[in-house]
Amino acid sequence: MNYNWNWSVLFEPEYFGWLISGLGWTISVALCAWVIALVVGSLIGVGRTLPNKFLSKICTAYVELFRNIPLLVQMFIWYFAVPEMVPEDAGRWMKREMPQPEFVTAVVALGLYTASRVAEQVRAGIETVPQGLRSAAISQGMSIAQVYRYILLPISFRLIVPPMTSEFLTVFKNSSLALTIGLLELTAQSQQIAEYTFQSFEAYTAATVIYVLIALCATVIMSLLERQTRIPGYSGKES
Amino acid sequence: MIELENVSKWYGDFQVLTDCTTKVEKGEVVVVCGPSGSGKSTLIKCVNGLETVQEGRIVVDEAEVTAKSAKLTALRAKIGMVFQHFELYPHMSVCDNLCLAQEKVLGRSRSEAEARTETLLTRVGMIDHISKYPGQLSGGQQQRVAIARSLAMDPIAMLFDEPTSALDPEMIKEVLDVMVELAREDGMTMMVVTHEMGFARKVADRVVFMDQGAIVEDRPTQEFYENPTSERARDFLSKILNH
Numbered sequence: 001m002n003y004n005w006n007w008s009v010l011f012e013p014e015y016f017g018w019l020i021s022g023l024g025w026t027i028s029v030a031l032c033a034w035v036i037a038l039v040v041g042s043l044i045g046v047g048r049t050l051p052n053k054f055l056s057k058i059c060t061a062y063v064e065l066f067r068n069i070p071l072l073v074q075m076f077i078w079y080f081a082v083p084e085m086v087p088e089d090a091g092r093w094m095k096r097e098m099p100q101p102e103f104v105t106a107v108v109a110l111g112l113y114t115a116s117r118v119a120e121q122v123r124a125g126i127e128t129v130p131q132g133l134r135s136a137a138i139s140q141g142m143s144i145a146q147v148y149r150y151i152l153l154p155i156s157f158r159l160i161v162p163p164m165t166s167e168f169l170t171v172f173k174n175s176s177l178a179l180t181i182g183l184l185e186l187t188a189q190s191q192q193i194a195e196y197t198f199q200s201f202e203a204y205t206a207a208t209v210i211y212v213l214i215a216l217c218a219t220v221i222m223s224l225l226e227r228q229t230r231i232p233g234y235s236g237k238e239s
Numbered sequence: 240m241i242e243l244e245n246v247s248k249w250y251g252d253f254q255v256l257t258d259c260t261t262k263v264e265k266g267e268v269v270v271v272c273g274p275s276g277s278g279k280s281t282l283i284k285c286v287n288g289l290e291t292v293q294e295g296r297i298v299v300d301e302a303e304v305t306a307k308s309a310k311l312t313a314l315r316a317k318i319g320m321v322f323q324h325f326e327l328y329p330h331m332s333v334c335d336n337l338c339l340a341q342e343k344v345l346g347r348s349r350s351e352a353e354a355r356t357e358t359l360l361t362r363v364g365m366i367d368h369i370s371k372y373p374g375q376l377s378g379g380q381q382q383r384v385a386i387a388r389s390l391a392m393d394p395i396a397m398l399f400d401e402p403t404s405a406l407d408p409e410m411i412k413e414v415l416d417v418m419v420e421l422a423r424e425d426g427m428t429m430m431v432v433t434h435e436m437g438f439a440r441k442v443a444d445r446v447v448f449m450d451q452g453a454i455v456e457d458r459p460t461q462e463f464y465e466n467p468t469s470e471r472a473r474d475f476l477s478k479i480l481n482h
Contacts, residue, residue, distance in 0.1 A: 130324075130326075132322055132324050132326040133326050133328065133329075135284075135289055135320075135322065135326065136320070136322060136326035136327075136328075136385075137328075137340075138289065138315065139287055139289060139315050139318070139319075139320040140315065140316065140320075140339075140340035140344060140388075140389075140392060141312045141313065141314075141315040141316025141317075141340060141344040141392070142312070142340060142343065142344060143312055146343055146344075150328075150339060150343065151328055154330050155328075155329065155330050158330065231329050231330045231372065231374065232371075232372040232374055232375055233329075233372055233373070233374020233375045234329040234330070234372070234373070234374040
């Protein structure tokens with residue numbers, strides 16, 4: 001193989017700047033999408049466990065819809081199809097005036113997709129809480145809302161920290177799909193560096209290393225959170 | 240205080256309660272016993288509306304539990320319930336376990352709730368463990384805390400669903416002692432599902448014996464033990480008393 005290794009291109013101000021800017025977009029998209037995923041996912045997940053059949057069916061439909069359509073297809077739908085489907089004025093606004101259209105679209109698409117996965121974790125967490133605890137809280141005269149607020153949610157959110165760690169990592173990795181709608185995030189920037197310098201090994205290696213570092217940080221943060229919220233002497237169903 | 244009239248309940252096609260009628264007067268202690276699967280737990284869970292019934296009427300303190308318009312949350316707050324597996328809130332300290340419903344359901348202030356909590360924990364001998372979590376306590380200790388948690392709501396009656404059957408033998412006594420004291424000194428109205436015949440003989444005014452979802456005998460304690468009328472009760476007693 002005849003390849004001229006040149007790691008120094010990565011540190012040339014111009015290309016290094018691209019990497020940093022890409023990193024910034026990647027983190028912004030992932031964190032904003034994560035906030036949406038947590039809020040929407042928690043609501044949908046709780047909704048699936050409610051006694052109200054109508055609400056729980058709607059929430060189930062949400063999960064099945066968003067979880068089963070490939071994320072890439074969802075990105076394209078939000079970016080290319082939705083502005084054509086909404087009323088004309090809103091569509092024109094989305095195409096011409098909406099600030100940072102690629103960013104906003106990527107956040108919405110990734111956030112709502114990840115929400116369907118978070119919802120499943122939340123539902124599983126709630127269903128893991130022993131039925132007897134629910135009965136105990138109800139027998140003390142608590143309303144359904146109070147049972148969720150003080151008993152079911154605090155316990156289930158602690159139980160689902162480990163599986164949520166994987167979802168949190170996945171949201172960073174999935175944010176790379178935003179390059180398909182033109183957002184210059186980390187993957188897009190390294191692709192661009194590769195095209196400008198023909199040093200594709202170096203460029204993609206840089207992206208790889210940065211993704212791994214993000215993942216490591218996220219894992220450390222989540223394990224700290226897990227330790228912080230651990231319930232003394234308790235490990236879930238019928239410990 | 241607690242009245243059940245012709246209560247019947249089905250799970251699908253399976254009938255778990257058949258035409259159950261009984262009554263618990265104020266200050267009375269009634270023990271419900273019978274072979275497993277006879278519907279005893281289901282029966283007392285109907286009293287505070289944790290289980291619904293399809294036929295019959297349940298009245299607690301002049302409020303009809305089985306009425307469609309029943310304000311169940313308000314009613315449940317007045318009836319204490321103790322479970323087989325304690326069901327303490329695992330993510331809260333003993334203190335918070337007792338304070339939570341006092342504050343959120345009864346609307347007491349934190350300091351009022353804490354004062355009541357300390358009194359009750361002292362009474363059940365658990366005040367030294369007030370800041371521990373349920374997972375750090377033994378079964379007997381957890382059940383005493385659970386009894387205190389129910390008492391914190393100042394209930395007019397207490398329901399016990401097999402309170403000692405998940406406990407190691409040496410812990411049963413500490414829980415029964417608390418229950419005996421509750422019956423004798425407070426004159427608490429109690430409905431207790433249990434197989435502890437020593438407890439029943441000591442404090443129960445009446446024994447309700449159930450089999451296959453029906454109340455087979457409902458008589459004063461002494462009569463029940465000395466002279467059970469039904470074949471099924473005699474058979475049951477001979478099995479549990481001969482050890």
